[in-house]
Amino acid sequence: xxxxxxxxxxxxxxxxxxxxxxxxxxxxxxxxxxxxxxxxxxxxxxxxxxxxxxxxxxxxxxxxxxxxxxxxxxxxxxxxxxxxxxxxxxxxxxxxxxxxxxxxxxxxxxxxxxxxxxxxxxxxxxxxxxxxxxxxxxxxxxxxxxxxxxxxxxxxxxxxxxxxxxxxxxxxxxxxxxxxxxxxxxxxxxxxxxxxxxxxxxxxxxxxxxxxxxxxxxxxxxxxxxxxxxxxxxxxxxxxxxxxxxxxxxxxxxxxxxxxxxxxxxxxxxxxxxxxxxxxxxxxxxxxxxxxxxxxxxxxxxxxxxxxxxxxxxxxxxxxxxxxxxxxxxxxxxxxxxxxxxxxxxxxxxxxxxxxxxxxxxxxxxxxxxxxxxxxxxxxxxxxxxxxxxxxxxxxxxxxxxxxxxxxxxxxxxxxxxxxxxxxxxxxxxxxxxxxxxxxxxxxxxxxxxxxxxxxxxxxxxxxxxxxxxxxxxxxxxxxx
Amino acid sequence: xxxxxxxxxxxxxxxxxxxxxxxxxxxxxxxxxxxxxx
Numbered sequence: 001x002x003x004x005x006x007x008x009x010x011x012x013x014x015x016x017x018x019x020x021x022x023x024x025x026x027x028x029x030x031x032x033x034x035x036x037x038x039x040x041x042x043x044x045x046x047x048x049x050x051x052x053x054x055x056x057x058x059x060x061x062x063x064x065x066x067x068x069x070x071x072x073x074x075x076x077x078x079x080x081x082x083x084x085x086x087x088x089x090x091x092x093x094x095x096x097x098x099x100x101x102x103x104x105x106x107x108x109x110x111x112x113x114x115x116x117x118x119x120x121x122x123x124x125x126x127x128x129x130x131x132x133x134x135x136x137x138x139x140x141x142x143x144x145x146x147x148x149x150x151x152x153x154x155x156x157x158x159x160x161x162x163x164x165x166x167x168x169x170x171x172x173x174x175x176x177x178x179x180x181x182x183x184x185x186x187x188x189x190x191x192x193x194x195x196x197x198x199x200x201x202x203x204x205x206x207x208x209x210x211x212x213x214x215x216x217x218x219x220x221x222x223x224x225x226x227x228x229x230x231x232x233x234x235x236x237x238x239x240x241x242x243x244x245x246x247x248x249x250x251x252x253x254x255x256x257x258x259x260x261x262x263x264x265x266x267x268x269x270x271x272x273x274x275x276x277x278x279x280x281x282x283x284x285x286x287x288x289x290x291x292x293x294x295x296x297x298x299x300x301x302x303x304x305x306x307x308x309x310x311x312x313x314x315x316x317x318x319x320x321x322x323x324x325x326x327x328x329x330x331x332x333x334x335x336x337x338x339x340x341x342x343x344x345x346x347x348x349x350x351x352x353x354x355x356x357x358x359x360x361x362x363x364x365x366x367x368x369x370x371x372x373x374x375x376x377x378x379x380x381x382x383x384x385x386x387x388x389x390x391x392x393x394x395x396x397x398x399x400x401x402x403x404x405x406x407x408x409x410x411x412x413x414x415x416x417x418x419x420x421x422x423x424x425x426x427x428x429x430x431x432x433x434x435x436x437x438x439x440x441x442x443x444x445x446x447x448x449x450x451x452x453x454x455x456x457x458x459x460x461x462x463x464x465x466x467x468x469x470x471x472x473x474x475x476x477x478x479x480x481x
Numbered sequence: 482x483x484x485x486x487x488x489x490x491x492x493x494x495x496x497x498x499x500x501x502x503x504x505x506x507x508x509x510x511x512x513x514x515x516x517x518x519x
Contacts, residue, residue, distance in 0.1 A: 134482060134483055135483050137513050138483050138484055138485050138513075138515075139485070140483060149483075152496070153496070156495075156496030156497070157496075248483070249482055249483045
């Protein structure tokens with residue numbers, strides 16, 4: 001605790017809303033957005049200046065709603081003092097150069113919610129249900145649909161083949177075969193993957209992660225203190241965040257994740273390059289996930305992920321190129337939120353005494369790159385609520401009442417990039433299907449409810465990236481810290 | 482945006498094909514935008 005935050009950051013704009021009636025006229029994201037805009041006005045700044053977002057919940061959702069692409073988010077919820085904690089965290093982030101302008105917001109409308117009969121949100125105000133509005137009605141089943149869309153688009157755009165994706169699963173299994181704690185350790189072939197049932201075309205069952213339990217934790221301390229502890233320290237060299245979207249229908253480009261932003265930034269912080277990396281642990285929820293990470297982190301060029309992996313370069317052999325060992329998580333650990341597990345494996349790989357368990361390519365001082373991401377659309381709700389803005393990439397104009405009777409007669413035809421008619425389910429059945437989502441998913445394992453996606457390329461000036469939002473590089477060499 | 486393609490066989494659907502919006506009525510009187518080949 002030698003350093004102080006004193007004077008490192010300043011509050012430069014504020015806004016609040018209250019009414020003698022006890023009720024405000026707006027709620028949810030609308031109210032949050034109004035507060036943020038007012039506070040920015042007060043500061044003489046605009047949304048374009050913002051690169052950090054804090055709220056006691058899903059900060060990514062607010063960023064998506066305001067079309068922000070922050071490099072810092074904090075959704076810490078510790079009760080009523082969450083917002084003081086946010087200020088502390090944001091000041092530290094600003095002092096560290098992680099971000100420059102942070103907005104923090106809170107809006108709660110329990111009085112009007114009770115009068116309207118709306119259910120109070122457990123962790124603050126709910127925004128417009130973007131997934132319920134734009135995805136659920138078409139039969140979208142998370143998370144398979146989201147990743148299938150990315151895979152199909154990658155195939156259409158770059159000629160990536162099912163065999164190339166399958167190779168990642170094959171290599172993954174080879175890693176798992178060496179791990180005594182892996183769920184499945186029997187080697188598989190590309191043909192095995194392609195012969196497994198289609199879960200969400202073009203993804204087969206063996207393209208998908210397993211549902212298994214997992215747990216993990218980590219301890220982080222100062223470099224000074226780390227040197228005095230018994231365990232060999234694994235120093236963090238660089239980390240970066242890039243936030244873009246919360247649900248898949250808002251992803252500007254299905255083949256580009258925000259790892260393309262956070263990756264280079266993390267490498268810059270670390271002061272190392274791709275060639276310095278000996279072990280890569282890329283999130284592998286689906287085979288396409290690992291492939292996109294290889295491309296976006298810079299291990300191969302965009303669109304070349306398929307040819308990069310088709311010769312087995314992600315397999316556990318000492319290769320001239322980095323190998324994504326975390327692919328073993330498909331058969332070893334798969335939890336709904338597996339980040340802490342990944343850090344543990346990451347640290348294990350970098351730890352000499354644990355290298356016998358790791359079996360990865362070894363060097364005296366391995367540098368480990370780990371990428372993690374969240375599923376593009378983590379929730380699926382049966383509710384359909386009007387959203388007060390159109391999706392970013394739609395060919396619709398702002399304000400078009402697309403779910404109403406007054407819908408425009410014709411909309412500019414976008415490009416269709418994914419659908420298989422046999423996978424579709426009539427929209428009239430979707431509410432019931434969504435309520436029974438898990439049961440339906442089990443029953444329809446071989447013919448999943450699925451959705452087509454219509455996608456327009458992001459407009460000029462959009463270079464936003466999606467997907468992995470955190471990249472951390474660690475190094476064993478104490479001298480690097 | 483996400484939507485459904487209607488009015489053609491599954492094998493006929495491909496990335497890049499031209500489609501036009503169509504409106505699928507819901508039981509509550511609203512309409513969903515879907516797409517059919519042009």
